[in-house]
Amino acid sequence: MAIEHHYDVGADFYRLWLDTAMVYSCGLWDGPLDDDLEAAQQAKLAWHASAAGVGAGTKVLDVGCGWGANLRYLTEQRRAAHVTGLTLSSDQAASVAPAETTAIRLEDWRDHRPDGPYDAIISIGAFEHFARQDLDDAARSGVYAHFFDLCARWLVPGGGMSLQTIAYEDFDPSAGAVSSFFTEEIFPESSLPRLGQIISAAETRFRLVAYRSDGAQYSQTLKLWQRRLEASADEATEMVGRDTYRRYLRYLRVSRAMFDRRICTLYRFGFERRPDALVDGSAPAGA
Ligand SMILES: C[S@@+](CC[C@H](N)C(=O)[O-])C[C@H]1O[C@@H](n2cnc3c(N)ncnc32)[C@H](O)[C@@H]1O
Numbered sequence: 518m519a520i521e522h523h524y525d526v527g528a529d530f531y532r533l534w535l536d537t538a539m540v541y542s543c544g545l546w547d548g549p550l551d552d553d554l555e556a557a558q559q560a561k562l563a564w565h566a567s568a569a570g571v572g573a574g575t576k577v578l579d580v581g582c583g584w585g586a587n588l589r590y591l592t593e594q595r596r597a598a599h600v601t602g603l604t605l606s607s608d609q610a611a612s613v614a615p616a617e618t619t620a621i622r623l624e625d626w627r628d629h630r631p632d633g634p635y636d637a638i639i640s641i642g643a644f645e646h647f648a649r650q651d652l653d654d655a656a657r658s659g660v661y662a663h664f665f666d667l668c669a670r671w672l673v674p675g676g677g678m679s680l681q682t683i684a685y686e687d688f689d690p691s692a693g694a695v696s697s698f699f700t701e702e703i704f705p706e707s708s709l710p711r712l713g714q715i716i717s718a719a720e721t722r723f724r725l726v727a728y729r730s731d732g733a734q735y736s737q738t739l740k741l742w743q744r745r746l747e748a749s750a751d752e753a754t755e756m757v758g759r760d761t762y763r764r765y766l767r768y769l770r771v772s773r774a775m776f777d778r779r780i781c782t783l784y785r786f787g788f789e790r791r792p793d794a795l796v797d798g799s800a801p802a803g804a
Pocket residue numbers: 520539540541542580581582583584586603604605606609624625626627640641642643646647
């Protein structure tokens with residue numbers, strides 16, 4: 518399956534070019550775009566924790582938790598009582614040791630059945646994978662609405678949610694594929710949303726309380742990843758072979774061009790569950 522295809526090249530390969538916490542999504546800079554990837558990734562996790570309202574003693578869900586950097590951040594820096602992470606990659610699921618305060622599950626959000634309500638939900642860099650490319654616009658919107666609906670059910674009333682996703686900006690996806698290399702070789706089962714699709718899928722259940730558009734920051738993140746991968750060229754080639762090494766370099770370059778040309782951008786949202794989010798009478802999580 519697609520996610521396995523992308524991640525199961527092995528964590529050691531990603532370790533060569535990601536930051537030390539192994540965060541695989543756009544960093545956040547509040548000032549000038551400098552070369553401090555470590556600080557930018559921690560600043561990004563901090564922004565999401567605040568936007569979702571994670572505090573001491575809270576129970577949190579991380580949809581698409583990667584190698585668990587956010588799980589560690591939330592329990593260690595924000596003193597969350599418990600964080601559950603979901604991933605579709607068995608390599609990622611196996612990389613996080615079970616602990617009293619964290620649980621990582623090899624599970625699609627569509628199949629998630631929480632033990633009880635969450636105080637906050639965070640999803641960083643996973644939304645891009647939720648709807649398959651072969652779905653039409655209406656079906657993709659349906660997937661996004663389903664996601665927000667489940668999240669609303671899983672949250673306590675007034676609970677917070679933060680979301681980070683790449684989305685189309687100056688581009689109409691119905692006009693044709695952006696890059697067949699990107700969509701077929703790197704992420705064969707993903708497709709990007711448009712801003713309006715995200716907001717209309719969310720707004721019946723959630724208030725929008727924070728919003729940022731940070732496409733230039735993804736370009737900077739990709740530049741730093743590319744620089745690090747090139748600096749480890751020999752080791753990377755020995756680890757995964759020349760073809761895979763070159764394919765990843767190309768993926769980083771193509772992705773960066775997509776942000777620089779404003780074909781796509783990077784959105785970060787903070788949401789708050791509406792008090793009347795479940796007016797249809799359906800049961801909340803854990804009921
Ligand atoms: C680009 S990585 C981002 C990981 C992490 N949030 C970070 O910032 O480092 C995308 C993550 O989303 C997960 N994912 C994608 N689709 C998912 C789904 N339907 N259900 C659960 N996890 C999903 C992948 O397994 C992967 O862990």
